[in-house]
Amino acid sequence: MAKELMKGNVAIAEAAVRAGLNAYFGYPITPQTELLEYLSARMPELGRTFLQAESELGAVNMVYGAACTGARVMSSSSSPGTSLMMEGISYIAGTELPVVIVDVMRGGPGLGNIAPAQADYNQIVHGGGHGDYHPIVLAPANIQEAIDLTYGAFDLAEKYRSIVVILADGSLGQMMEPAELPEMKEAIMRTPDWATYGSAGRERRFLSSIYLDPPQQEKTNFRLERRWQEIKAKEVQYKEYFLDDAEYAVVGFGTSGRIALSAVRAARAKGIKIGLFRPVSLAPYPEKELYELSKRLKGLLVVEMNAGQMLEDVLNITRSQIPVEFYGRMGGILPMPEEIEAEIDRMVNESAASDGHPRDRWLARFGKMN
Amino acid sequence: MQKEIIIAGFGGQGVLFAGQLLTYAAMDQGLQVTWIPSYGPEMRGGTANCTVVISDDEIGSPMVSRPTAVIAMNLPSLDKYEDKVKDGGVLVVNQSMVDREVKRTDIKVATVPANSIAEELGDKRMTNMVLLGALLANLDILPVEAVEKALRDHLPERHHKLLPMNKEAMQRGGTYVAAAISA
Amino acid sequence: MENVTMQEQLVYDRPESMASVQTHYCPGCTHGVAHRLVAEVIDEMGIKDNTIGVASVGCSVFAYNYFDFDFVQAPHGRAPAMATGIKRVLPQRFVMTYQGDGDLASIGMGEIVAAAARGENITVIFLNNANYGMTGGQMAPTTLPGQKTSSSPGGRDVEVAGFPIRTAEMLATLDGAGYVVRRSMHDPKNVRMAKKAIRLAFETQKNGLGFSLVELLSTCPTNWGMTPVQALKWVEDAMVPYYPIGDYKVNPALKELKF
Ligand SMILES: Cc1ncc(C[n+]2csc(CCOP(=O)(O)OP(=O)(O)O)c2C)c(N)n1
Ligand code: SF4
Numbered sequence: 140m141a142k143e144l145m146k147g148n149v150a151i152a153e154a155a156v157r158a159g160l161n162a163y164f165g166y167p168i169t170p171q172t173e174l175l176e177y178l179s180a181r182m183p184e185l186g187r188t189f190l191q192a193e194s195e196l197g198a199v200n201m202v203y204g205a206a207c208t209g210a211r212v213m214s215s216s217s218s219p220g221t222s223l224m225m226e227g228i229s230y231i232a233g234t235e236l237p238v239v240i241v242d243v244m245r246g247g248p249g250l251g252n253i254a255p256a257q258a259d260y261n262q263i264v265h266g267g268g269h270g271d272y273h274p275i276v277l278a279p280a281n282i283q284e285a286i287d288l289t290y291g292a293f294d295l296a297e298k299y300r301s302i303v304v305i306l307a308d309g310s311l312g313q314m315m316e317p318a319e320l321p322e323m324k325e326a327i328m329r330t331p332d333w334a335t336y337g338s339a340g341r342e343r344r345f346l347s348s349i350y351l352d353p354p355q356q357e358k359t360n361f362r363l364e365r366r367w368q369e370i371k372a373k374e375v376q377y378k379e380y381f382l383d384d385a386e387y388a389v390v391g392f393g394t395s396g397r398i399a400l401s402a403v404r405a406a407r408a409k410g411i412k413i414g415l416f417r418p419v420s421l422a423p424y425p426e427k428e429l430y431e432l433s434k435r436l437k438g439l440l441v442v443e444m445n446a447g448q449m450l451e452d453v454l455n456i457t458r459s460q461i462p463v464e465f466y467g468r469m470g471g472i473l474p475m476p477e478e479i480e481a482e483i484d485r486m487v488n489e490s491a492a493s494d495g496h497p498r499d500r501w502l503a504r505f506g507k508m509n
Numbered sequence: 510m511q512k513e514i515i516i517a518g519f520g521g522q523g524v525l526f527a528g529q530l531l532t533y534a535a536m537d538q539g540l541q542v543t544w545i546p547s548y549g550p551e552m553r554g555g556t557a558n559c560t561v562v563i564s565d566d567e568i569g570s571p572m573v574s575r576p577t578a579v580i581a582m583n584l585p586s587l588d589k590y591e592d593k594v595k596d597g598g599v600l601v602v603n604q605s606m607v608d609r610e611v612k613r614t615d616i617k618v619a620t621v622p623a624n625s626i627a628e629e630l631g632d633k634r635m636t637n638m639v640l641l642g643a644l645l646a647n648l649d650i651l652p653v654e655a656v657e658k659a660l661r662d663h664l665p666e667r668h669h670k671l672l673p674m675n676k677e678a679m680q681r682g683g684t685y686v687a688a689a690i691s692a
Numbered sequence: 693m694e695n696v697t698m699q700e701q702l703v704y705d706r707p708e709s710m711a712s713v714q715t716h717y718c719p720g721c722t723h724g725v726a727h728r729l730v731a732e733v734i735d736e737m738g739i740k741d742n743t744i745g746v747a748s749v750g751c752s753v754f755a756y757n758y759f760d761f762d763f764v765q766a767p768h769g770r771a772p773a774m775a776t777g778i779k780r781v782l783p784q785r786f787v788m789t790y791q792g793d794g795d796l797a798s799i800g801m802g803e804i805v806a807a808a809a810r811g812e813n814i815t816v817i818f819l820n821n822a823n824y825g826m827t828g829g830q831m832a833p834t835t836l837p838g839q840k841t842s843s844s845p846g847g848r849d850v851e852v853a854g855f856p857i858r859t860a861e862m863l864a865t866l867d868g869a870g871y872v873v874r875r876s877m878h879d880p881k882n883v884r885m886a887k888k889a890i891r892l893a894f895e896t897q898k899n900g901l902g903f904s905l906v907e908l909l910s911t912c913p914t915n916w917g918m919t920p921v922q923a924l925k926w927v928e929d930a931m932v933p934y935y936p937i938g939d940y941k942v943n944p945a946l947k948e949l950k951f
């Protein structure tokens with residue numbers, strides 16, 4: 140198929156349509172709005188459901204309701220709106236429903252701004268909603284990946300009765316890149332053995348996240364945890380660049396990962412043996428792979444568009460085996476390849492620091508500039 | 510091979526569209542390409558810019574601090590980007606909107622009275638195409654024909670009567686070939 | 693030689709309550725007019741140092757830059773709740789929210805209804821411009837039937853998207869409401885009427901008569917794709933018939949007031 144040039148937000152929307160999206164519910168918020176606007180024309184044209192909700196709170200619960208019926212459903216938002224969805228997300232997780240949510244992250248906390256950021260890592264990956272639950276979280280770094288991950292997200296969600304979050308950022312939402320779109324599917328309406336679409340010809344069912352009896356709740360929680368173990372074993376995705384002979388590596392996801400690729404190439408051109416490890420599934424995280432990698436490296440540089448949220452996971456996974464450094468930009472600022480290159484140089488040329496936490500060292504280097 | 514181009518100017522000067530044309534042309538040539546706009550409050554202030562990265566390999570950062578080439582469509586853009594052009598790179602300046610000389614001598618500079626040319630052609634909206642023509646003449650990246658084809662393929666049908674004028678605008682811009690680097 | 697003295701006469705000046713800065717509003721947008729009216733009323737009542745404003749999320753998010761008194765900025769739709777918090781702690785201060793139609797009548801509908809029902813003694817300035825201005829002109833709850841927006845590209849289809857909300861009429865049904873009216877800003881006469889209403893709303897608060905709200909029909913030339921003049925005309929021709937100018941709840945005690 141020929142490649143098309145698409146804005147990230149539009150590409151994600153069209154990928155969802157082609158995956159058989161049956162119903163979309165959302166609320167405008169920059170830098171995600173084109174996704175909603177595109178679907179406001181596209182879904183009715185196909186005779187499918189589009190509804191602009193009264194708020195993200197409305198949207199997430201509309202998605203909750205629609206998912207109960209067995210329909211393929213999605214909502215999308217950006218950081219402050221995603222925060223507002225957290226209650227619904229926890230309910231959806233507790234009811235074990237397949238739902239796809241797109242979060243096009245922007246600068247925060249609070250109203251912040253509309254520029255790209257990655258500071259929703261914690262609220263998404265580690266669960267901003269209450270209770271023990273684990274969404275599958277996929278972080279595309281380019282538009283083709285955004286399309287492919289979105290297209291596959293619905294199958295994943297349905298396979299595990301799980302929430303799948305596509306975690307992108309404003310720059311991916313706004314940029315254009317040629318990409319290939321997958322095959323078109325009809326709107327999908329399934330009849331799994333839990334869905335509530337009217338009980339004609341079968342026993343009636345109900346869907347709820349309430350387990351008043353604590354042992355029942357615990358049993359459910361155990362089931363969710365066992366399912367998560369299965370997801371961890373089977374659904375890890377990551378990308379490696381120049382790691383075969385690498386002595387050092389940068390770890391970054393999504394946009395910061397792709398920006399780091401430029402820095403890694405520049406460092407390679409100077410003869411530094413460095414590669415890039417880019418987790419694509421942030422949950423489940425490629426833990427084993429990163430751990431194995433860390434055993435043969437002299438140092439890791441974690442790069443994020445936040446104050447080191449994934450850094451904590453990397454530290455946990457590498458278990459202080461090797462020196463880890465951190466470089467982050469916040470508040471809607473993209474790190475530039477040259478900045479990352481300078482951090483690579485520093486990591487390679489200076490003897491490994493052992494004082495304190497990598498975030499503390501980063502703050503000591505950059506925190507005073509502002 | 511990787512080349513980065515920043516096109517900057519006021520909103521309404523066709524900055525984003527000129528960048529998209531380059532992007533389409535690169536895509537049609539089978540190259541990797543990214544296009545990223547400035548968005549948000551900055552746009553309200555009336556300035557717009559976009560960065561286009563063209564490469565034959567997977568593109569890392571879609572943003573760069575030191576582009577290979579810059580088209581500065583107005584004075585604020587020249588002030589902002591003159592120093593950023595990579596050594597040996599290309600700077601295309603819209604002379605009609607800029608009242609100062611370019612200081613850099615280590616880059617190729619094409620100064621084009623693009624507004625005047627566009628007005629001569631009969632449509633002010635051709636300014637961006639004149640400058641794009643000048644860029645293509647000074648930066649070995651894509652043949653003019655590729656951009657013309659992109660224009661044919663991706664300009665909405667209702668604007669197709671403007672194709673000949675667009676083509677002429679690029680040709681006129683293409684006559685502004687920068688002098689060799691002096692330093 | 694004749695001696696000519698010229699007396700300088702100031703006919704138009706910036707109200708004290710407005711900061712001396714340029715706003716970011718688009719040319720022809722009536723957000724600026726509404727700001728000025730509020731500032732004039734606050735000057736005239738002499739309550740500038742005794743007022744706390746709550747900005748909402750929308751084009752008026754930077755209202756705190758334009759009003760020269762204390763201000764806070766609420767999450768999208770939550771201004772009435774924040775205002776409630778302030779008013780309950782500082783009952784002697786004047787508390788005002790300034791909200792758009794998306795903010796107040798969509799995401800914040802719960803908060804505004806609850807505040808009005810509680811008879812919360814705050815003043816709400818409610819700008820209805822029939823769309824979400826700040827995010828680029830999407831459909832709002834106030835978007836007229838058939839009106840094209842960036843998220844109702846075929847025109848608002850009431851079969852799917854439902855009907856516009858007449859906020860003032862609806863809130864007026866609540867017993868806690870002291871003063872709820874609708875005004876417009878499409879011509880000088882209506883602007884003057886709007887100012888009087890804003891004054892009465894603050895008087896309602898001053899006299900402890902409960903919740904007060906002035907809905908102001910406002911323009912968004914940028915997202916409507918109109919010139920400023922066309923936009924004013926559209927308010928008059930399309931919005932006023934759907935959203936009639938009128939008093940929907942006026943506490944009788946207000947009629948006795950002298951000021
Ligand atoms: C929770 C949340 N959702 C969405 C947004 C995005 N947003 C910002 S302003 C706005 C709409 C504002 O429209 P309105 O209240 O009508 O004000 P106007 O700009 O028209 O004056 C939206 C949806 C946000 N900031 N926060
Ligand atoms: S977008 Fe509309 S509401 Fe916002 S400032 Fe411009 S004209 Fe006013």
Ligand SMILES: [Mg+2]
Nearest residue numbers: 792793823825
């Ligand atoms: Mg509005």
